[in-house]
Amino acid sequence: MEGGRCNWPRGKVLGGTSVLNFMVYTRGAPQDYDGWAAAGNRGWGYHDVRKYFLKSEDARGTLRSSPHHGVGGPQTVTPFTHDHKSHMQNNPEK
Secondary structure, three states, rough: OOEEEEOOOOOOOOOOOOOOOOOOOOOOHHHHHHHHHOOOOOOOOOHHHHHHHHHEEEEEEHHOOOOOOOOOOOOEEEOOOOHHHHHHOOOOOO
């Protein structure tokens, strides 16, 4: 927030607000996967699918040495960084 104002993107594009995902990667909550497995979907528990997340990731920066992320997969994963001032300077609706 700067000057009592914050940026709130709107979906003024084809596809609406859903296209404004800011390239955020998340696996989802382990409890969701475990719930699917408990509902009878064998192989869908978090422990079962975690290996596929690790295989798909190519962690960069500080995540590279983390046991929670994989290296060498097709999907680049980097730590979240947010340069507030840079974003505000590039935002025509300041």
